[in-house]
Amino acid sequence: AMPGKKFFSLDKAHTLEEVISLIENKYVDEVQLNALNDTAIEALLGKLDPHSVYIPAGELQSVNDDIAGVFFGIGVEFNIINDTINVINVVPNGPSAKGGLLTGDKFLVINDTAVAGKKITAEKIKSLLRGDLNTNVIISVLRGMRQQKFTISRGMIPISSVDAAYMIQQGIGYIRLNKFSQVTYREFMQTMEKLKKQGLQKLILDLRGNGGGVLDEATAIADEFLSGDKLITYTEGKHFPKKEYRCKKEGLFETGALFVLSDEGTASASEILIGALQDWD
Numbered sequence: 001a002m003p004g005k006k007f008f009s010l011d012k013a014h015t016l017e018e019v020i021s022l023i024e025n026k027y028v029d030e031v032q033l034n035a036l037n038d039t040a041i042e043a044l045l046g047k048l049d050p051h052s053v054y055i056p057a058g059e060l061q062s063v064n065d066d067i068a069g070v071f072f073g074i075g076v077e078f079n080i081i082n083d084t085i086n087v088i089n090v091v092p093n094g095p096s097a098k099g100g101l102l103t104g105d106k107f108l109v110i111n112d113t114a115v116a117g118k119k120i121t122a123e124k125i126k127s128l129l130r131g132d133l134n135t136n137v138i139i140s141v142l143r144g145m146r147q148q149k150f151t152i153s154r155g156m157i158p159i160s161s162v163d164a165a166y167m168i169q170q171g172i173g174y175i176r177l178n179k180f181s182q183v184t185y186r187e188f189m190q191t192m193e194k195l196k197k198q199g200l201q202k203l204i205l206d207l208r209g210n211g212g213g214v215l216d217e218a219t220a221i222a223d224e225f226l227s228g229d230k231l232i233t234y235t236e237g238k239h240f241p242k243k244e245y246r247c248k249k250e251g252l253f254e255t256g257a258l259f260v261l262s263d264e265g266t267a268s269a270s271e272i273l274i275g276a277l278q279d280w281d
Helices: 015-026 033-046 057-068 095-099 122-129 184-197 215-225 269-279
Strands: 070-073 076-081 084-090 106-110 136-143 146-153 155-158 162-169 172-177 202-206 231-237 240-246 257-261
Touching (some): 084 095, 106 122, 162 202, 215 231, 215 240, 231 269, 257 269
Parallel strands (some): 202 257
Antiparallel strands (some): 076 084, 084 106, 106 136
């Protein structure tokens, strides 16, 4: 390298940037560049492996809510039937229950947005209902034949990662986990302790459709089944030092039969958990 000159010059535009710039300046039609960038990034990551994905800005909040295991909303479950939002469940003691909403109510207007009779999507409804803690949502609903208006203050709504947990028969318990969020290990432990009080000796752990999530939560659950300081998994990259995840403590279920259910939707952190259980027999 010449004195005073950088070894690599970064002045020249990258080929991808040049192409985007050419489209912006020379293309015949108006183009949504943000969408084009997103498509290019998705295509790039798609060439790497099935696990590297790009989350567009518009979807980030929803993904983060899922990982956190909590969001701020009004606490209802709904279905869209014939372009109408039908409330199918009101979370007990949640904001909607306190605000007076009932199962069977049909949403007409959320704040100032008409939501009936339009090609409305569940994502659009979620974006209208979710927001900052203690902010208000004004909802007009059709109840029977009467139109009514409610003001609901958004509150903290937990998203449980335990779909089901019960004793199937004497000594045999069943737990279904739908993801690994930041609260999954805590939920799993509370569930296991409840089942152990009911005489749990054999466990069916259902991970079908569980696409993964927070790695530390999956390895903490693996630790509950494995003894000693067994290696659960490790991460390592070309420019990333090796990090080992080992068993650290006495487990809640180190003896007793364990059956794990999986399918083609079982991925990522779920596969780490299953792999560790298989490795250590």
